[in-house]
Amino acid sequence: MTTSVDIVIEICGSAGEGTISAGEVMTRFMSSKGYEIVSFDSFPSEIRGFGKCVAHFRASTETVLAPGKYTDVLIALNDAHAITQLSGLRKNGVLIYDSKPPVCHEEDRSIAGWAEPGMTAYGIPMLELANKAAGNAKGRNMVAIGAVACLFGIAPEEMTAFIERRFKGKKPKIIESNIDSFLLGYEWTKTHVSKEDPYTFKGAEIVPPEGEKTIMNGNEAVAMAAMDSGLRLYAGYPITPATKIMEILSKRLGESGGVMIQTEDEISAAGNVVGAGFSGKRAMTATSGPGFALMGEMINLAVMAEVPAVIVNSQRGGPSTGLPTKMEQSDLSAAVNGGTGDSPRVVFAPRDVVDCYAITCLAFYIAEKYQTPVVILLDFYLSNSIRNIDKPVPPDAEMCSSNVFPADEALDDYERFKITESGISPRTLPGMPFGMFVDTGLEHNTYGKPVYDGENHLVMTEKRYRKFHTMQAELPPAVETGTEGEVEIGILSWGSSSGAAEEAVRKAQEKGQRIASFHCSVIYPLPEEALKAFSRRCRILVVAELNYTGQYANLIAPVLNREVRRLTLITGLPMASEDILEFIGTFKG
Amino acid sequence: MPKDDHYVIIGNGPAGNSAADTLRKEDPEAKITLISDEKSLYYYKHRVPLYTVGGCEPEDLSIRPYRSYLENRIRLRLGQRVEKVVPAEKLLYLNHMEKVHYTKLILAVGASARRLPNHAGFADHLYCLAGLDDARRVRKAMMAASRLVVLGGDLISMGFAREARKAGKEVVFILYSSLFWPVSLKEEIQQSVTxxxxxxxxxxxxxxxxxxxxxxxxxxxxxxxxxxxxxSTDLVLSFFGSVPNIRFLVGSGINTEKGVLVDHLMRSNQEDVYACGDCAQIYNPELKDYWVSVGWGNAEAQGELTAMNLLGREKVIDYQPKEIFEMDGVTIRTSWWKTFA
Incomplete structure (x- = not known):
């Protein structure tokens, strides 16, 4: 009797073959059944063509925090592309391939020919069955899902019901052909294939989800949180992997009275956001590395003019246009230190979909209260990763309105940039009687008028930095997991790599290691005391992140003031717990 | 030899592995591929009976790990069946719809269970033991069985009966003396066997x-x-030796009889196609007829010799098969024979 199940499935095909949509159907279905899901899609930057698409997801009865590095089941919709995924298939993994392609493969071009001993290869005539079901090849992906359902114990009636729900609103013929393709794949496999592998969902002990659940990815969580936080303006220019945020808001922001503007470029988008922030409206933009680079000056303006702005940067491989559809965490330095002059800005990096929602709500609160740009660092994986989460609780009124207004008596001689102990200068909004002020990118005095002397510049710079000390009390604390007290190894990570670190710690602990993980969704201001305290209890410190130079390690080095071991990967894939375990496995002594 | 030579061996038994190793040793640069429709790594066939009664695990049967093929740069394609050979184009078609080109081909496909024509009506109810896939099925069936009937037999049947008895099974052996494989049992040997x-x-x-x-x-x-x-019984097992797996060669132009017909240098009638081991019928110029051999040692020796011939080092097969049958303590001495029983 199966109880605990943890299976990593990968669907690999060519752009336009329905690879990603097949993955989405599977992940959303499994999630709806109560499985813990972590998913990751990879696709070419070209809209359509011959590029490789991979839908990778992990379905588990246990809590899972990272995509598995190694695949248990690989479904090849395109042999040439899928061959390159074979290195990630477990030695006892399952390969499902199209056994009746339109023409015989040339030598070494068939994935079945590369299956290693120990692997189980199932040939399914996907194209033939799809043609039979719908008269064309489009249903190959659904035939494959049918085969998967049969081989791994998924009830066909549950899946067909789900497909009907998922495709609701589409033409009946489309729904019918998808279901027919699925059922044909299921029945053919049932009749012709003898199961030889050990993987199954049958008998999985799923804990029924408590409370109301919702399935969403990181981008959806950010968009939803922004609307729940009172977003009034979204300005942006489409770019992978952030475009989905814009797509959602373009459809839904109007319902709550907000406006979505597609600007001519990212400079304009950031300018719109700063302008709206200046006028007292909550505003946001979302972009990726190349767009973020263009926004630099507007973010600097927001720093100097002390204007709230929320900027989402869903990171991809860089520099420049780089690797548009690959995963990387390499914009951290640009986010924290990318401004000219002493240009502090808040930088958050949520760890998962739940955190995306919470951090986005917090970002609006902090930006408005502390009159500062807040950068939210997502990444390609987090943006697209689908999770089944508790329905988020919308922010309360205090969170949705955090501007610090001046007292009436302060308006007698209103100093917009008044020097205060907290660094926060109470802010009027345009139109408020007696609240007029000058705001500029030039250094200014407390009234906002340009002043260039060094003494004033020092006072103002100190004020701007002082806000970052003040806000510390309102920022979420660092999260430590694993062994308490002194440990052999401590793993620091950030953003979406934190799930892998936590999972690695759990696995290492199960093997008796004294090990702990540290994560803080706040990148800047640095949680210095928490970092130091964690460092003190670790004999070896590891910083695990997805960039070449170790940008987080470099950022925290002055705080830690000790040697750290850097796990830096730029494979284009998210961090997996196996990456960390394999790295610490190389330590001697 | 040009570096783009591709030696393809069909068969992952003693003949195929011996040929592959010899080729690698003698031609370090060549591309070598070994194809087998069996999914298992090269295994000890004589341990299969022990496996069927749960006396050992699959890993105990394995002769060499996959790693050793990688180290020797021998491409191992397991679970892949050759559907068709086209000697004129030096091309193989595999069952999963892939073409494989060869410059030289060795057929070492071995043999599968021989079934008697007069058992055809109830063949579905008989368990055989020709390979590891069969063995897995038998092992599963054996777990619930206490009484077995063996029909036959052949070289492996006695080992199986012994292991089944050790495992506490009741065994009835219905001896088919005239159909014993590979040679009919003479009175004297039949008594020894009994x-x-x-x-x-x-x-x-x-x-x-x-x-x-x-x-x-x-x-x-x-x-x-x-x-x-x-x-009445729980399980019926059929042991009548084996027949060469040469059906896929129909229409290929490669001459076959009961096996692949090869000359004294193991060459078939088609250029650059060789055969060895249980699937080969070898011409003896002195006898002016074809002879066959069975047994592990013969297969290994032939694999090595075929590889040498393929490389142009002409080596004529020894007409004295090196093996005498040792069937679980009963010895059958014979030097060669012209056909399977």
Missing amino acids: KRLNSLGVKVMSDAEPVTDVRPEGEGYTLTLPDGEEM
């Missing part, structure tokens, strides 16, 4: 063949003997 089986606690029936029917009944089977008498 004596040996009896000493293992196996009940031998030498006058009960051929069985005329096997039908499922309840959880087991009922056999009908020639005299109409019926016998």
Whole structure:
């Protein structure tokens, strides 16, 4: 009797073959059944063509925090592309391939020919069955899902019901052909294939989800949180992997009275956001590395003019246009230190979909209260990763309105940039009687008028930095997991790599290691005391992140003031717990 | 040899592996591929009976790990069946729809279970033991079985009977003397075989063949003997030796009879196509006829020799097969034979 199940499935095909949509159907279905899901899609930057698409997801009865590095089941919709995924298939993994392609493969071009001993290869005539079901090849992906359902114990009636729900609103013929393709794949496999592998969902002990659940990815969580936080303006220019945020808001922001503007470029988008922030409206933009680079000056303006702005940067491989559809965490330095002059800005990096929602709500609160740009660092994986989460609780009124207004008596001689102990200068909004002020990118005095002397510049710079000390009390604390007290190894990570670190710690602990993980969704201001305290209890410190130079390690080095071991990967894939375990496995002594 | 030579061996038994190793040793640069429709790594066939009764695990059967093929740069394609050979184009078609080009081809496909024509009506109810896939099925069936009937036999049947007895199974052996494989049992040898089986606690029936029917009944089977008498059992196993796996060669232009016909240098009638091991029928110029051999040692020797011939080092097969049959303590001495029984 199966109880605990943890299976990593990968669907690999060519752009336009329905690879990603097949993955989405599977992940959303499994999630709806109560499985813990972590998913990751990879696709070419070209809209359509011959590029490789991979839908990778992990379905588990246990809590899972990272995509598995190694695949248990690989479904090849395109042999040439899928061959390159074979290195990630477990030695006892399952390969499902199209056994009746339109023409015989040339030598070494068939994935079945590369299956290693120990692997189980199932040939399914996907194209033939799809043609039979719908008269064309489009249903190959659904035939494959049918085969998967049969081989791994998924009830066909549950899946067909789900497909009907998922495709609701589409033409009946489309729904019918998808279901027919699925059922044909299921029945053919049932009749012709003898199961030889050990993987199954049958008998999985799923804990029924408590409370109301919702399935969403990181981008959806950010968009939803922004609307729940009172977003009034979204300005942006489409770019992978952030475009989905814009797509959602373009459809839904109007319902709550907000406006979505597609600007001519990212400079304009950031300018719109700063302008709206200046006028007292909550505003946001979302972009990726190349767009973020263009926004630099507007973010600097927001720093100097002390204007709230929320900027989402869903990171991809860089520099420049780089690797548009690959995963990387390499914009951290640009986010924290990318401004000219002493240009502090808040930088958050949520760890998962739940955190995306919470951090986005917090970002609006902090930006408005502390009159500062807040950068939210997502990444390609987090943006697209689908999770089944508790329905988020919308922010309360205090969170949705955090501007610090001046007292009436302060308006007698209103100093917009008044020097205060907290660094926060109470802010009027345009139109408020007696609240007029000058705001500029030039250094200014407390009234906002340009002043260039060094003494004033020092006072103002100190004020701007002082806000970052003040806000510390309102920022979420660092999260430590694993062994308490002194440990052999401590793993620091950030953003979406934190799930892998936590999972690695759990696995290492199960093997008796004294090990702990540290994560803080706040990148800047640095949680210095928490970092130091964690460092003190670790004999070896590891910083695990997805960039070449170790940008987080470099950022925290002055705080830690000790040697750290850097796990830096730029494979284009998210961090997996196996990456960390394999790295610490190389330590001697 | 040009560096783009591709030597392809079909068969992952002793002949195929011996040929592959010899080729690698003698030609370090060549591309070598070994294809087998069996999914298992090269394994000890004589341990299969022990495996069927749960006396060892699959890893105990393995002769060499996959790693050793990688280290020797031998591409191992397991679970891949060659559907068609086209010697004129030096091309193979695999069952999963892939073409493989060769410059030289060695057929070392071995043999599969021989089934008797007069058992065809109930063949579905008989378990065989020609390979590891068969063994897995037998092992699964054996777990619930306490009484077995063996029909046959052949080289492996006695080892199986011994292991089954050790595992506490009741075994009845219906001896088909005239169809014993690879040679019919003469009176004297039949007595030795019977004596040996009896000493293992196996009940031998030498006058009960051929069985005329096997039908499922309840959880087991009922056999009908020639005299109409019926016998109940949990499992019926068929051991009648093997026949070369050469059906896929039909239409290829490669000459076959019961096996692949090759000359004294193991060459078939088609250029650059060789055969060795259990699937080959080898021409003996002195006899002016083809002879066959069975057994592990012969297969290994032929694999090596075929590889040498393929490389142009002409080596003529020794007409004295090196093996004498050792069947679980019963020895059958023979030097060569012209055909399978």
